[in-house]
Amino acid sequence: MAETVLTPPAHxxxxxxxxxxxxxxxxxxxxxxxxxxxxxxxxxxxxARAKSPYFRLLARDPAALEARTRTDKDIFYNPDAGLxxxxxxxxxxxxxxxxxxxxCASVHARFSATYSKRVEDVQxxxxxxxxxxxxxxxxxxxxxxxALSATPxxxxxxxxxxxxxxxxxxxxxxDVIQGAAFFNxxxxxxxxxxxPAVPGA
Amino acid sequence: MxxxxxxxxxxxxxxxDAIRARRPEARTHAEASYQALFAPAEAGEVSATERLAxxxxxxxxxxxxxxxxxxxxxxxxxxxxxxxxxxxxQAVQAAAGQGPFGRYPAGPLSVEDSPGPAWQPxxxxxxxxxxxxxxxxxxxxxxxLHPRDAAPEHLQALLDAGWSTTxxxxxxxxxxxxxxxxxxxxxxxxxxxxx
Numbered sequence: 001m002a003e004t005v006l007t008p009p010a011h012x013x014x015x016x017x018x019x020x021x022x023x024x025x026x027x028x029x030x031x032x033x034x035x036x037x038x039x040x041x042x043x044x045x046x047x048a049r050a051k052s053p054y055f056r057l058l059a060r061d062p063a064a065l066e067a068r069t070r071t072d073k074d075i076f077y078n079p080d081a082g083l084x085x086x087x088x089x090x091x092x093x094x095x096x097x098x099x100x101x102x103x104c105a106s107v108h109a110r111f112s113a114t115y116s117k118r119v120e121d122v123q124x125x126x127x128x129x130x131x132x133x134x135x136x137x138x139x140x141x142x143x144x145x146x147a148l149s150a151t152p153x154x155x156x157x158x159x160x161x162x163x164x165x166x167x168x169x170x171x172x173x174x175d176v177i178q179g180a181a182f183f184n185x186x187x188x189x190x191x192x193x194x195x196p197a198v199p200g201a
Numbered sequence: 202m203x204x205x206x207x208x209x210x211x212x213x214x215x216x217x218d219a220i221r222a223r224r225p226e227a228r229t230h231a232e233a234s235y236q237a238l239f240a241p242a243e244a245g246e247v248s249a250t251e252r253l254a255x256x257x258x259x260x261x262x263x264x265x266x267x268x269x270x271x272x273x274x275x276x277x278x279x280x281x282x283x284x285x286x287x288x289x290x291q292a293v294q295a296a297a298g299q300g301p302f303g304r305y306p307a308g309p310l311s312v313e314d315s316p317g318p319a320w321q322p323x324x325x326x327x328x329x330x331x332x333x334x335x336x337x338x339x340x341x342x343x344x345x346l347h348p349r350d351a352a353p354e355h356l357q358a359l360l361d362a363g364w365s366t367t368x369x370x371x372x373x374x375x376x377x378x379x380x381x382x383x384x385x386x387x388x389x390x391x392x393x394x395x396x
């Protein structure tokens with residue numbers, strides 16, 4: 001007999017983009033914490049992620065989860081030059097805003113605001129969308145992230161030139177490419193395996 | 202050279218080779234992701250043919266010709282029937298579109314709704330793909346072009362077509378990883394050409 005999807009507990013869906021902390025509720029069953037083997041824990045990379053239903057769901061395919069997570073961490077956390085962390089997070093937030101992932105956008109807008117200290121600009125991206133005027137350097141990063149996220153892909157030489165004109169070297173441009181590309185991965189998992197919820201509401 | 206190097210055309214010692222070397226874990230684990238999804242140690246719940254048919258369809262919807270040809274060759278190399286290859290090509294033609302579109306939860310974002318049609322393989326295509334792959338393709342197209350329309354009933358449709366929860370996780374990783382891989386390939390190729 002076929003399995004059935006989960007019915008999430010009563011909750012309030014966020015209906016706007018926000019920097020607030022959100023919960024995420026799965027539509028199909030994660031592994032239970034008690035079911036996690038050493039292989040699963042290794043795949044989580046951070047043991048604390050055993051508390052997260054999202055990561056316990058992805059742990060059903062541990063090899064894919066582990067490689068996904070290690071790719072993610074290097075693109076965003078590798079401190080060796082390239083794009084500053086705040087702007088890697090901006091690429092993630094802009095991609096999430098464009099694809100419509102309210103949960104992902106909340107996390108990475110918070111990070112971008114924290115690292116850049118440009119809280120109002122980040123909030124304007126959330127409120128007004130990808131056309132918000134954030135100054136030329138950020139506008140160029142948002143436009144490149146959006147063009148790369150469109151299907152068919154619309155990223156072209158003019159985006160590279162605009163990023164160079166805004167002061168990015170090729171390693172920084174590669175960080176924009178990998179940051180935006182990665183959120184096309186993350187957004188699709190978050191959007192299609194469960195839904196966000198306003199905590200405590 | 203890994204798969205991304207091959208698809209972009211990154212030669213050892215080139216400028217882009219050096220740039221990729223600055224993010225060594227991302228390079229290693231993008232390749233490990235490809236291996237985990239398309240050459241897994243254990244096939245698990247999703248066959249090699251299903252994985253690669255999904256890839257040809259997903260990359261075809263993105264219009265990334267070099268990457269699409271790579272996965273199509275890999276699918277053919279599994280010994281997949283010519284009728285299946287033809288069906289996957291037909292599905293790409295039938296399901297193509299522009300994304301991302303979709304609706305938001307009712308509220309202030311409703312003004313940004315850009316609704317568009319969902320897609321299901323027609324009866325002939327369902328016959329050629331089989332029920333399990335046909336259900337998968339409908340879901341893959343949703344995730345490629347309008348992921349914000351995703352809802353629990355889409356996962357129920359996969360469960361009803363014989364996919365397990367674990368199989369759904371693998372299928373979701375396949376389409377989501379490919380959405381990343383084609384963008385890295387396309388973006389790096391553009392960057393290399395602009396150097």
